[in-house]
Amino acid sequence: MGFQKKKVLLAPLDPVHDIGLKMIKRGLDQAGHETILLPPDYSPEEIIKAAMDHNVDVILISRTLGYRVAEILGSFIDLAEASGLREKVKIGIGGMAIRPELAAELGFDAGFGPGTTVEEAVAFVEGREYVKESKGKNKIKKDMTEKYDYTFKNKTIEKLLSTIADGIIEYVKDKTTPGIERAKIREKMLEINDEAELLQLKKEYANLCDDIVKAYYTKGTLKEKTRQLSREELEALTTYLERLKNKMNPEYLQYTETNPIVFIQYGTGCPFMDIAHIKTCEAWGADGVVHFDPSWGARTEGFYEGYITHEEDGSIITYENLKIIKEALMPSSLWQVRAHRGLNTPETVLLAGKVGADLTKINIAYGSLGGGTDPERLTVDAVAAIKYAARFGMPFDVVTNEELCGVPAYKAFAGMLIVTMLGLKLGARPILQPLFCYSPEVMIGGQMSDNYVDFNAAKVMALRSILNAPIWCGAPIGFLTQTEDRVQSSLSTALHASLASSLGVDGISIASADEAYSGGPISAAARIDTLRATQAAFRFFGHTQIVPTKNSEVWASQIVEGIEKTLEAVVKNGNFVDALYKGLLGSREEGAYPGRAGRGTVKAYTFWG
């Protein structure tokens, strides 16, 4: 023991409650101190006499707070001081309602509230400053892909995917799109300082944009419900962040080393508001945040510039908007900018890379079958986008949100695996993102009529049997199992998080407790709900495994078989883009409709010279 042995009197100034004191007593005994634990319900005078009789160095009092109890504690401390104890005896108070402010008000030397560790009380006894181990403050950014080598266990599927991916690369090699050309111009615009040249580039850029974006570059106007943030607002943001900096003491969600990284999604429309949401979630333990852009943005050729806010869901992507968000992030926070489904896919990945995002999101199959973009256009754009992702070292996830349209998991997975293989061939690091929720397929097929465990587990097991790649369950987990009841929503999220953890996945995206039914802005309190619930669930299960029934193995095999058959059909068809149009990766009957945005915009590379 590095500190002088102390004599400590532990007294529950309370009729019953002394559990906390008993725990502290054990800690103090182990640290070599002498402890005297009084029985409950001693009077203040008896406690003080005991302190005098035993000549103690420290008194630790525990008391639950109730009506007039503050006065009782105030009287106790007065009596202790008037008895001459306080000149040599330190007195601490502990209890569920105790906060440092209250301990100061009551006149104690220290206050121990909820979350107090035994070590903290021991440090007080020993007179040393307690430095709370802040796991949250010491967080480090994690790379979900680092432990994966992407080797295929299923060689048949590997071969099929390789054929399809080679076909895609061959298909796009002499093709370009306005999206690809804009990304090239944008990169030059970000790199040059010459005003005249910049003006010329802006003109070229505007010519490749839809009218509402062109109007910004030619007349300076923005679409309705959209405006630049004012200087006052930007200054207020700086002040807000400065104030927050000192206050941040982030929670840590994971309880075991196998608990997955937890992402939240933001996209309020306003970057300032987004930052407030991000900071709230960071404070409550979120490891990563995902940028949601507006749906109209995905269907509009071209990006605006500047700090732009608007009154609809999804936050507009501009270099400046992304930059202020990036600057507001904690260094440990993973940041994903989605680029998976629109006409600005290459430029989104370029901007994300330039600003310093950690992750992006690209999926041709979902973007063109459930996201509204023309399959050919997105195929050509996606290859360019994946190349940017590879260049900037940004892993990208391949989400299977077309499942939400009704496409069965095996077909969606086939699409996901094609893009994954494409990514690998182009030097990028893809992450598998299966839906982890109550999808239309199971609503109709009944695979979740008994439990939500088996089919979700089957999906992860199926993917694991195919290749060694990171898995990030999305998005958000438990989608369509949550209701307008925030308690139910939080619990459902937490249970899905626990299942995902038990399956050993690398990441999860969670919704707020009011997300599915918010009918408007998501509230900060509801974000905290699900983060706290997830944290509590991780603590509850620890390393315990959730064991699915035999059904999961059966369904996992069926999914793998389905993937294989789907891929065979695509190979047999000969052309991936054509397979998308034909519904081989999700048909109209299944709710997948090849998108129309950007149709006919793919040109031979020489078109733009």
Place this chain on the structure above:
Amino acid sequence: MRIIGVAGTAKNTGKTTTISALLMGLSRTPSIVVGLTSIGYDGEEIDNITGLLKPRLFLKKGNVVATAASCLRVGNAELEILEQTNIMTPLGRISIAKVKRDGLVVVAGPNKSQDLKIVIEIMIEKAGCDIVLVDGALNRIVPMTVTEGLILATGAARNPNVIELAEETRLICSILDRPEVGERYKKIVKDLELKTIAVINNDNTVKVIRYPALIHDDIAEVLNEHITDKACGIYIPAAVSQPVLNKLVEILDNRLQGFTIILSDPIKLLISGQPSKIMDMIKKIESLKGRIEVLKKVPVLAVTINPFYPCYSFEKGLYEPAYVDEKFLKEEMKKAISLPVFDVIKDGSESLIKILGF
């Protein structure tokens, strides 16, 4: 008077309101450097316990505050740290700071006498304070022995029954006004540096026991063993429990004639029981021709009254503001005590400040 404490009889009796009134009144003479500290936690927006809004503390440029590290940046007054002490509180180390720009402050100062003494000394000697105001906390009063004068804040939060409240205030003031002991006993205590309970004999010899406070029947028994026929007084440097003192009085009974019970200050007695019972006991001692006196008085300068009290609503599950009749409260209080009585919200602070000699 340079060191003024504002002690309350309970939470929400108007300590901070009284301090605020004093601050406002004193600010009318800009040359006066006012120092402010608290033995608790003051200036917060919402009460820590009831959740109701609280009065805030506003300091003008040039004034001085002693507060804990984590409170330095909470208010909007601009503060310049003059000195960092080694005094620790649950909210961090106490600093003495000068107000560079007017604004609100949150004050959590030293919470025990010995620390308060050190801080006040720095505020007067080093920071140049002409007056130091010490805000109380809850019903705590012991650290106020360091002050030179006390303003007692009481009100409906202590007891919404105005008649009972006025009577209790009368008793408190009376207990605090116990007479000082004669020079003979003062000299014995000083010369012998008595730190624990001592029996003083006719021949000026003393017999000390190991306890400083008379707070347990067992201590009264131990003490009794040392009281001989020669004994003429008992000095108790620390707290005195009224029930235990009662027991001692029972033991001594007729021997109390000409006997003096000496306390270091009247607060040591006040904290030990209900004022009415303490007063009954004093009367009993006096009826037996004994005396109970103090080494140092704690002068009460004035009483401030607050008609507000937090009323717990069981239906809503929260505290709600409630009030007694303020006129009736003031009339009854004035009838009960001979000290000046103020409702600082209604009366302002001018007269109160005159009492302090400013």
